[in-house]
Structures are given as C-alpha cells and as structure tokens.
Amino acid sequence: MGGGWSRVQWRHMHQPLPVIVQPPTGARERVRHMLRTRRVAAAAGLALAEVVTVLVTRPGMLAATFMALLVLVAAVAGLRRVGPGLASDALIIVALAQGMVLFIPMLLGFSIALGLIVGAALVALLVVAAVGSRR
Secondary structure, rough: OOOOHHHHHHHHHHOOOOOOOOOOHHHHHHHHHHHHOOOHHHHHHHHHHHHHHHHHHHHHHHHHHHHHHHHHHHHHHHHOOOOOOHHHHHHHHHHHHHHHHHHHHHHHHHHHHHHHHHHHHHHHHHHHHHHHHHH
16 A cells, blocks of 8 residues: 555545535525425426326417427526526526427427338338339
8 A cells, every 4th residue: 555554544535525515594595405406307397287288278289399499498598697596496497398398299200200211111122022023
C-alpha cells in the first residue's frame, strides 16, 4: 500500500463521504421537493389522464396530437421565462407529459409504416414466387 498506510486507512480513504440531506422546511419547499422527486410519475399520471380524456371526448387523433404539441411548445417557452421554483417544476412535468402523449401517435405511425413495409415486402416476395413458378 505504500507510504505506511494500513489496509484499514487505505480502505476508508476511498469510501464516499456521507451525504446529510436536510428535509425541506417550508410548505412551498416540501411541494417542490415532492415534485422534483416524483417528476416522471406525475408526468405519467398526467399523460394517462390526457389519453383517457382523448378516448372519452374523441376529438380526433390529429387534433389531439396538435394540441399536445402546442402545450409542449408553450411549456418549453414558459420554462425559458420562469426562474427556478415551483412554476418551473410544474412546467417540466407538463412538458414530460406532453412528450409522453406525443410518443403514442409517433409509435402508432411507426408501426403502421413498418406494417406497410412488411406488407409490401410480402407482396413482392409472392410476386417473385409466382413469376418463378411459371418458368
């Protein structure tokens, strides 16, 4: 171990220092802490509520996607204007939720495109097999 260090001293030197976390003191700070630690869960809950609302009210996929995109742009624009605090934490959750909501039509569009590509490939293979069997 070099330099006269014992194994115990060497081992303790490379352990991480303990971190003491003081709980938030005020009500506003407690809410901010709760929002910061549960951002993804809160955003997922908001996204789920939006999806259920879209399924119940049936505004149309294009209109719902456009509204989610508008809310996402507004949330990101709002984030640039507000400083750190409760409002920015809420805007981050809204932006995450809109990103989750926008992922659904993208995934649906990707699966439809993939299905069309696979279908076209199968039709092409059937045509090749039919032309090949006639020869």
